[in-house]
Amino acid sequence: MQKMKSNNNSVKIDGIDKKILRYLMEDARRPILEIARNIGISGAAIHQRLRKLENAKLLAGSKFIINPKVLGYTTMAYIGIFLDKAMANPRAVKELERIPEVLECHYTTGNWSILIKVLCRDNEHLMMVLNKKIQQIEGVSRTETFISLDQQIDRQISI
C-alpha cells in the first residue's frame, strides 16, 4: 500500500488568522507584538497561530520586495513560446532557468507550450534576450512578445 501524501487542501482559518495574515502580507517585518496589540490578543497566541499556519504550508515564507526600476530595469514583457515537440519542454525550462531575466515560466493551455515573464533594462536588452538567449534554446520554434506598458494591478490572493 502506498503512503498517502498529505494533500494540502482545505485549511480552516478564522477571522483572527486572516487579520494576522493581512498585516503580514502587507509588511512582513511588522512586529508580532504590535499586531497582537492591534487585534487584542497576546503575542504568544499569534506565535502559536503562525506555527499552525506554517505547518499547514499556508505560509510560504516572506520576501523583501525591491523596485527593479531603480536598478534600471524598466521593460517587462510576456513571451509566448512555441516548442517543436512537447517532449522538449523540461529541457527548455531548464535552459530558461539559467536566464536571469526570466522571472516566471508557466506551462499553459492554448497556443503556446510555455508562457514566460521577463524583466529587462530596455527594449534593446529585451531584443538581445529574445534573439541571443531564448531563440537559441533547442526546440524553440517561434515566440510572441507582449511588452507590459504599465502594470496597474499587482497583488496576492485576498483573504
Added chain:
Amino acid sequence: MQKMKSNNNSVKIDGIDKKILRYLMEDARRPILEIARNIGISGAAIHQRLRKLENAKLLAGSKFIINPKVLGYTTMAYIGIFLDKAMANPRAVKELERIPEVLECHYTTGNWSILIKVLCRDNEHLMMVLNKKIQQIEGVSRTETFISLDQQIDRQISI
C-alpha cells in the same frame, strides 16, 4: 521653472548592499543582527545601508507569501482582453480592480489591450469569473484564456 522630479534611476549598490538584499529577498524576517554576523559588519551599518536603499526607493516593502493552493485556489490563468476602444481602458481597469480574483493587470503591446492574471479555485470558478465578471465589463469584446498548468519559475530580479 518646474520642479525636478527625481528619476529613480541608477542607484549605486555595492557588494555589501547586494548581500544584505539577497538575505532579505529570501526571508524578510531574517534578523538584521544575524545578517550582520554572517557578512561581518555591525548591525548599525546594515541599518544605515537599509535606510539609504529605502530612501532611494529601491526597497518597496516586504510581504508574507502565502500558498493559495492550501486555501483551495489551484487554477491560475492569464487572460488577454480585447477592448472596443482604447478610451475605455482606465474604466475597465477600475472594474478589474474590484474583482479579487484578478492579481495582475498590464497594458500590453500586441494583440490585446490588456493582459491579466487571475487565480481561481477551479475551472468552474474560472468560467464564472470570465463569463459573469470579466465579460460583463463595458468595452470588453473578446478574451483569450491561457491556463497555467504548472508554474516552473517564480522569482524576483537577480542582483
Added chain:
DNA sequence: ATTGAAATATGTTCGTA
C-alpha cells in the same frame, strides 16, 4: 486556544572614529 511571565535576542539611535 489563550495568557502572563521570564529569559534571550533583536531593533534602533547616537556619539565617535
Added chain:
DNA sequence: TACGAACATATTTCAAT
C-alpha cells in the same frame, strides 16, 4: 561609512488555565 554601547522592544518558550 562604520563602530560599539545603551536602551527600548520583540521573540520565544512554558506552565497554567
